[in-house]
Amino acid sequence: MNSRETILARIRANLGKPSGEPEEQELIAVSEYLNVHPSGPLPEGEWGDLTERFKARAKALGSTVDEVASMAEIPDAIRRYLDANALPNAVVCWPEFEMLPWRNAGIAFNVRPVEDKDPIGITGAFCAIAETGTLMLLSNAATRAITSLLPETHIAILNTARICKGMEEAWNLLRVERGKVPRAVNFISGPSRTADIEQTIVIGAHGPFRVHVILVSLAST
Amino acid sequence: MQIASMHFKANASVKLKDSTLQKAMLKAKGKFVDGRAAAIQELGNFEEIREAGKSIRNRVLENLDVWLLRFEQEATARGAIVHWAQTGEEVNRIVLDIARQHDVKKVIKSKSMVSEECALNPALESAGIQVVETDLGEYILQLAHEPPSHIIAPAVHKTREEVADLFVAAHHTERKTDAAALAHEAREVLRPHFLDADMGISGANFLIAETGSTVVVSNEGNGRMVTTLPRVHVAITGVEKVVPTLEDFSTLLRLLTRSATGQPISNYVSLTTGTRSVDDPEGPEYFHIILVDSGRTKLLGTELQPALRCIRCGACMNHCPVYQNVGGHAYGWVYPGPIGSVLTPAYVGIENALDLPQAATLCNECGVVCPVKIPLPDLMRVLREKQFEGGMRPWAERLSMKAWRWAALHPRIYALLTQTGAKFLKILGGREKMLHKLPGLDGWTDGRDMPAPAGETFRAAYVRHKRKAG
Numbered sequence: 001m002n003s004r005e006t007i008l009a010r011i012r013a014n015l016g017k018p019s020g021e022p023e024e025q026e027l028i029a030v031s032e033y034l035n036v037h038p039s040g041p042l043p044e045g046e047w048g049d050l051t052e053r054f055k056a057r058a059k060a061l062g063s064t065v066d067e068v069a070s071m072a073e074i075p076d077a078i079r080r081y082l083d084a085n086a087l088p089n090a091v092v093c094w095p096e097f098e099m100l101p102w103r104n105a106g107i108a109f110n111v112r113p114v115e116d117k118d119p120i121g122i123t124g125a126f127c128a129i130a131e132t133g134t135l136m137l138l139s140n141a142a143t144r145a146i147t148s149l150l151p152e153t154h155i156a157i158l159n160t161a162r163i164c165k166g167m168e169e170a171w172n173l174l175r176v177e178r179g180k181v182p183r184a185v186n187f188i189s190g191p192s193r194t195a196d197i198e199q200t201i202v203i204g205a206h207g208p209f210r211v212h213v214i215l216v217s218l219a220s221t
Numbered sequence: 222m223q224i225a226s227m228h229f230k231a232n233a234s235v236k237l238k239d240s241t242l243q244k245a246m247l248k249a250k251g252k253f254v255d256g257r258a259a260a261i262q263e264l265g266n267f268e269e270i271r272e273a274g275k276s277i278r279n280r281v282l283e284n285l286d287v288w289l290l291r292f293e294q295e296a297t298a299r300g301a302i303v304h305w306a307q308t309g310e311e312v313n314r315i316v317l318d319i320a321r322q323h324d325v326k327k328v329i330k331s332k333s334m335v336s337e338e339c340a341l342n343p344a345l346e347s348a349g350i351q352v353v354e355t356d357l358g359e360y361i362l363q364l365a366h367e368p369p370s371h372i373i374a375p376a377v378h379k380t381r382e383e384v385a386d387l388f389v390a391a392h393h394t395e396r397k398t399d400a401a402a403l404a405h406e407a408r409e410v411l412r413p414h415f416l417d418a419d420m421g422i423s424g425a426n427f428l429i430a431e432t433g434s435t436v437v438v439s440n441e442g443n444g445r446m447v448t449t450l451p452r453v454h455v456a457i458t459g460v461e462k463v464v465p466t467l468e469d470f471s472t473l474l475r476l477l478t479r480s481a482t483g484q485p486i487s488n489y490v491s492l493t494t495g496t497r498s499v500d501d502p503e504g505p506e507y508f509h510i511i512l513v514d515s516g517r518t519k520l521l522g523t524e525l526q527p528a529l530r531c532i533r534c535g536a537c538m539n540h541c542p543v544y545q546n547v548g549g550h551a552y553g554w555v556y557p558g559p560i561g562s563v564l565t566p567a568y569v570g571i572e573n574a575l576d577l578p579q580a581a582t583l584c585n586e587c588g589v590v591c592p593v594k595i596p597l598p599d600l601m602r603v604l605r606e607k608q609f610e611g612g613m614r615p616w617a618e619r620l621s622m623k624a625w626r627w628a629a630l631h632p633r634i635y636a637l638l639t640q641t642g643a644k645f646l647k648i649l650g651g652r653e654k655m656l657h658k659l660p661g662l663d664g665w666t667d668g669r670d671m672p673a674p675a676g677e678t679f680r681a682a683y684v685r686h687k688r689k690a691g
Contacts, residue, residue, distance in 0.1 A: 004305035007460065007514045011286040014521035022287045030287050033280075033465055034431050040273040040472030044265030057485070113503075116416060132486040140501045149445050167471035181432045181467075183501045184449065187490040192442035195482070196358035196374065198245070198381050199252045200400035205357060206408060206415070207442025207489070 039168040043131060050130040050163045051215065057133025061190035062203060063211040070216065074157060075105035077214055078122070082107075085210070087153055093122035095142050097157065114147050121151035121208075127162040127170050132189055135213070136170050139184035148188060154208040156188075160217045222337050222368055224569050225553035229576035232551040237668075242378050242548050249377045253539035256483025257590070264479065274476045275594045277469045278530035281461075282521065288430045288463045289512065295433030299495030301508040309339030309515055316341060316422070316455055317348055319509055323453045325350060325419040331437065331447040332356040333424030334372055334533065335457050335513050337555045338568075341422070353414045355443040357407055364391050370549030372556060373481050373535040378548045411443075421447035421505070425458035426533070427473065428510075431466045434494040435510060438477065438487045448493045454505035456493075460512050461529040473532055476592035480534040516568030524603045528563045530593040537587035537597060543580050552577060559587035559597040566604050575613060578604035639678045647676035 001009065012019055017026075047053055055065050068077050074097070082089055091102075092110045102109040114121050124143065125135045135156050139145045148154045164170045167187075174181065192207030203209055225232070236242055261267045281288050293303045306312040312335070320328070328350055330336070342352045342363075354363040358376035362369055364387045369375030376384075385398045392410055397403055423444060425435040435456045437444040448454050464470050478484045497504040520526050538544040538558025549557035554565045554574070562577040578601045581587075587597040608614055609622070628635045650656055650673020659666050677685075 002305075003307045003311060003514075006307060007305050007512075007518060008286045008289070010514075010518045011289075011460075011521060014518060014523075015283065015285070016522060017286075022290065026284060026287050030284065030291055030430075030465075034291075037431065037466040037468050039468045040277070040475075041266055041269045043263075043270075043475070061485075061488070116412070134486055134490075139503060141499075144503055145445070145449055146503060149442060149449070167474070168468050171467040171471070181434060181492060181494050183493065183495055183497065183504050185434075185492040185494075186445065187486070189486050189488050189490075192440065192488055194357045194404050194441045195252075196356070196361065196376055197379075197384055197400040197403055199249055199374070199377070200381075202401045202404040204408065205404060205441035205443070206355065206411065206446060 037171075042166045042168070047130065047165060050165065051160045051217075053130040054128055054133055054163045055215070057130065058190070058213055059133070061133055062193070063133065063190045063213050065213045065215060067215045067217065072101060074214060074216070075100050075102045075107055078155060079105040079107055081155070081212055082120070085153075088119045090118070091120045091122050091155070092118045092147065092151070094124055094144070094147060096124055097122060113144050114150050116150060118151050120153045120155060121147040121149075122155045122157065123147050125156050125158045125162065127164050127173055128158055129165075129167055129170060129187070130163050131166045134187050134189040135211075136167075137184075137186045137188065138174075138178070138182045139186070140182055145184045145186055148186065149207055152204070152208055153210045153212065154188070154191075155212045155214065157214050157216060160215050222340050222555055224565075224573050226565050226569070226574035226577055227553070229551055229553060229574075229580055232553065233547040233580070236547045236551045241380055241383070243546075245378050245380050246545060246548055249374065250539070250545050253374075253482070253535075257480055257536060257539070258483075260479035260483040260485060263485070264475070267479075270472060270475055271592055271594060273472050274532075274592055275530065277464060277472060278532070278593050281463055281465065282526060282529055285460065285463070285518075285521065288465060289460060292428050292430040292433060292463050293512075295430065296435075296495075296510055297433070299433050300498075301433065301495055301510050304509060304511045306511055306513050307515070309341075309513075312336075312339045312457060312511055312513055312515075313341055313344040315509075315511055316457070317344065319453065319455060319507075320345070320348070320350055320420060323419065323507065325453065327351045327353070327414070327418045328420045328422055329353050329355050329414055329418040329443075329447050329451065330359070330421070331423045331439065331444040332359050332375065333422065333457055334369075334555055335424055335459055335515075336422065337369065338515060339457075339513075341457075353411070353418070355411050355415065355441075355447060356439075357404060357441060360407055360411065361387060364388075368550070368555075370557065371535060371538065372533050378550065415443075415446040415450055418451045420453040420455065421449075421451040422455045422457065423447050425456045425462055425510075426477070427470050428458065428463040428512075429465075429467060429470055429492070430463055432492070432494055434492040436470060437491050437493070438474070438489070439491075440482075440484075440488045442489055445489055445491050448491065449504055452505055453507045453509070454493070455509045455511065457511045457513060459517055460514055461517050461531075473593075477532050477534050480536040480590065480592040520567055525563065525567050525600055527595050528560065528567065528600055530595055531560055531564075532593060534592055536590040536592065537595075540586045540590045542582060542584065542586070552580070559601070560595070563597060563600045563604065571604060571607055571611070572613060575608065578602075578608065636678070636680060640681060643674045643678050644676050646674050649673065
């Protein structure tokens with residue numbers, strides 16, 4: 001027997017199940033549970049307006065938040081953010097934002113995968129989680145994961161209509177809209193941090209030092 | 222990792238006298254305990270979620286083989302290669318084979334306690350492969366040539382000054398003692414390694430059977446780099462880490478980060494599924510997942526099975542009065558604190574960790590905070606009984622237990638002995654009413670004074686009161 005067979009046989013023996021392959025009813029029980037995929041309990045208490053909850057939680061975890069009324073206003077909002085934080089005027093963004101009026105805002109932009117020294121990466125988000133103020137990003141050729149990882153500043157553009165209560169709602173969106181999980185699902189909750197030296201929280205461990213979320217409300221997009 | 226758990230008593234005595242360690246432990250205790258308490262209170266229905274978490278873990282364990290097969294099927298369908306390993310040596314052999322197959326010169330690692338069990342780093346290094354730990358705590362320990370002393374805060378026993386000295390020696394930079402400056406120096410030093418490593422090795426906090434995904438929960442972002450940038454990714458984790466669905470994983474995550482650090486969620490929670498493709502040109506070309514037994518399945522069907530529910534949050538050690546005082550190294554293996562006192566004897570053999578089930582006051586603080594309700598004190602008691610039955614306790618202890626049992630079965634003699642004892646100890650306590658030394662019980666009195674008894678036993682006092690009342 002190879003290790004796989006040995007381990008599986010030991011599990012069955014110790015659990016008091018008959019030896020050999022799993023029986024029909026065991027497989028059915030597993031498949032049925034997967035089909036139902038029941039949700040567990042969400043945190044109690046008043047959720048209030050989901051956008052407000054998302055904003056409060058995101059800020060509590062060190063993100064900054066801005067709000068605009070339309071997609072066209074995004075470049076100006078980003079310009080204000082860059083100037084206010086004395087950040088370099090050189091952004092790399094996902095292709096879905098190529099058509100925004102970047103030049104009107106005087107922003108030097110590139111649509112390509114980020115490289116090590118690119119200072120600012122701009123992404124969208126598949127959706128967000130109000131419970132914890134978390135962004136949910138899915139990877140593919142047009143929505144690369146490293147854009148939110150390598151630069152010192154990550155700016156995320158989020159449609160407020162895509163704010164879910166908990167992760168459970170987000171999984172349902174994923175099942176309905178995509179059918180399967182992509183190679184990478186990244187939940188991002190604020191800038192990278194470490195507390196490995198004397199439990200002192202330091203922002204900017206290996207990922208971004210800053211996460212800035214720009215909320216675009218659905219009514220005006 | 223070499224097992225040194227049989228030296229717990231000796232090691233604990235050394236650690237109690239180590240003033241640097243005591244300083245570091247005192248600092249950590251407050252932050253973990255208060256942080257968790259605030260996060261749990263904010264949740265509102267911790268008990269309800271905890272009960273749900275416990276039943277998810279039980280559901281998996283009761284049908285572990287079928288859930289693992291389902292995970293393997295889904296992961297394989299997405300292009301991952303799943304390996305099974307019975308021992309740490311087998312894990313190392315598999316990783317070395319993969320490394321050779323892909324001509325790997327440099328490995329970057331995010332934190333993996335299972336790889337500590339296997340002593341993977343020395344195995345890779347002796348094959349001429351460079352290994353770089355990238356979790357800041359693990360990186361500090363790699364420079365110090367020390368094992369982790371906590372499962373989520375591996376360098377919790379190190380002070381800022383010690384880290385400063387290690388960085389000067391390794392980086393040849395100006396000495397910095399500010400935590401932020403030190404962390405940023407490590408960021409600069411480690412970034413090039415992320416970009417040019419051939420292989421990334423990670424653990425997995427969870428395996429999701431529904432999707433064949435591995436999950437890494439981290440704050441620093443190194444976990445994301447390790448699983449995304451190198452051309453080969455190897456995830457190593459225990460067979461018990463599988464959970465059925467995305468929803469079940471979400472429930473357990475709610476418990477994990479709040480119990481661990483008091484965070485509502487860690488900065489990065491990343492699911493990786495399969496390899497790069499035309500539609501998704503990032504990520505590894507090859508994704509290997511190693512499912513490790515190494516003593517785990519032996520717990521199934523025994524009284525110790527609930528220990529396999531563990532999601533490795535570290536709350537039991539953070540709240541343990543023994544851990545808080547001696548730190549993680551005294552426990553002598555990968556998993557310290559109450560969960561270590563159960564898992565170490567169970568995984569590496571009860572005879573190799575005789576002191577661990579005794580390294581507890583059975584105060585049940587660990588049982589109260591455990592997010593998946595593992596009855597840790599009960600499990601330690603099971604191990605104590607096994608030791609006693611197996612004749613593994615010292616002869617003096619066994620003899621005195623037998624003597625006590627005999628006396629307790631003879632009430633008159635018991636009364637005589639306790640009455641004499643109480644009087645004798647009262648006299649020994651003197652005017653100070655304090656006992657500094659007891660013959661034959663140095664183990665107790667070396668480290669503490671004991672108030673002397675009042676001279677009358679409970680039973681005698683009870684009889685006297687009853688007579689008065691009657």
